[in-house]
Amino acid sequence: MRVLLFATCLVDTFYPDTGEATVRLLRHFGVETAFPKRQTCCGKPADSAGYPEQVKKAARHFLSTFEGTDPIVIPSGSCASMVKNHYPELFKDDPDMIRKAQGVADRTFELTQFLVHRLQADKAGLKGSGKVTYHSSCQLMRELGVRDEPIMLLKSLAGAEFVPLPNSTQCCGFGGVFMGKLPEVSMALADEKAEAIIGTGAHVVTGCDHGCLMNIADAMKRRGSSIEVKHIAQVLAEGV
Template identity: 40%
Template structure:
C-alpha cells in the first residue's frame, strides 16, 4: 500500500474528532496570538495583515510569534503522523503563552481543537498542553462575533457575495454559521446562496495533487455554481480553498474572483475600498 494512504502510527490510539458544540466564550481579552497559517503567510499575506487590523480595531494587542509555521494538517491528512507530530510540537512551543489564539482559517483552527488530541494520544503530559491550546483557539469570525461581539457600521457600497467554507471548517468549527452571522451585521452586504455551498471545492490539501482529475471536476462544479449565483464575488476564510477556486477561475479565463474574508471585512468596516 502506498505510504500516503496509511497512518504512520497504525497502532496508536484513535480519538474521533468531536462535532463542535456550544462554547463558553470568555470576555474580550487585551492580547491575543494570531496564528497566520502557512497558506496565508505564503500566498495571502494581506489577509493576515487585515486580520490583525480587525483585531486591533477592537482594542486588542496582537502578537505574531515568528517561530510559527504550519499546523501540521497536510502531513496528518496524508498519513505522515510522525512528521505531523514534529510540526505540531513546534507549534505548541510557540503558542504556549496562555493567550487566546486567533486563526484566519477554520481548517487550521480545527486541527488545533480536534486533531492534536489524536496526534498526541500516547503522550499524557503533552495532552494537557493540547487541551489548553484547544480551549484557547478561535477561528477569526468566531472570535469577532462571539468574543469581541462586534457591531459594525458598513462603509462599503451595496454588494452581493457568495460564501464558501471549507469542508473541515464546517464540520469542526461551524465556520459557515459564524461567517453568515457576521456578514449579516453588514447593512450593505447581501449574501446569496449557491447550489454547491456545502460541497468540497476539490482542494483537500494533498488530495488535489494525488487525484487531480477528481479535484479538477469538483472545483469546476464549485466555480460554475458560484458564477451562476448572481454574486459579485466570493469570500472565504480558508486560504487553500481560495487558492484552488481562484486558480480554476483563472484557468477558465473568468473575471469572477474570490478573496479572503478578513480582507473583505476590513474593507467594509474601514472604508478603505471605497472609490
C-alpha cells in the same frame, strides 16, 4: 485584549494581504495582535497524508511557540481544527502532551468564531459593498461546527448584499494533498464550484480557508471570470 495570531503557512507564504487584513480587523475591535515570529506550519499536510510522526514535529513546535494564556486566532478553519481537534488526538499516548495540547486547543479560535463570539463583530455595523457569496469550507463546518458565524458577519455588512451559494456545503475539491493525488477529480469539483459561484451573480466570493479559495480561484481563472476571490478577513477589513 491581546491575541496571538497564527497566520498559517498559506497566508504567510502566499497571501500576506490576508494576514494584514486580519491584524487591521482585530485592531478595529481594540484587540492587540501579537505575532509569534517562530511560527511555521500546523502540520496539516502531513496529517492528511498519513505521516503522524512528522505531524508531531510540527505540533510540538506549534505548542511551544504558542505557550501562554492569550487566545490564539487562526484565519483558517482547517488549521484551527488541526490545533483544536487533531493535536489532542495525536498525543493520545502521552498524558503530558495531551494536557499541553488541550490547553492550547481550548485557547484556539478560528477567526470568524472569535469575531462573532468574543467581539460581537456581527453587530458592529461594518461596511461592505457589492454582492458577496460564501463557500463553506468542510472542516470549518463539520469539524469546528462554524456554520453561521461567517454568514452572520457577511449579512451584517452595510452596503453589501449577501447572496447564498447553491450547494455551498459541497467540497470544492481542494483537500490538501488530494489536489495533487487526484488532480482531475479535484479540478472537476472546483469547476462545479466555480459554475455555482458564477450562477449567483456575485461580485466577490469569500470563505474562511485559503486552501479552498486558492483552488476556487484557479477554477475561476480558467473560466476567465472577473469575480474576485477573497478571504473573509479581507472582505470584512475593507469596511473598517
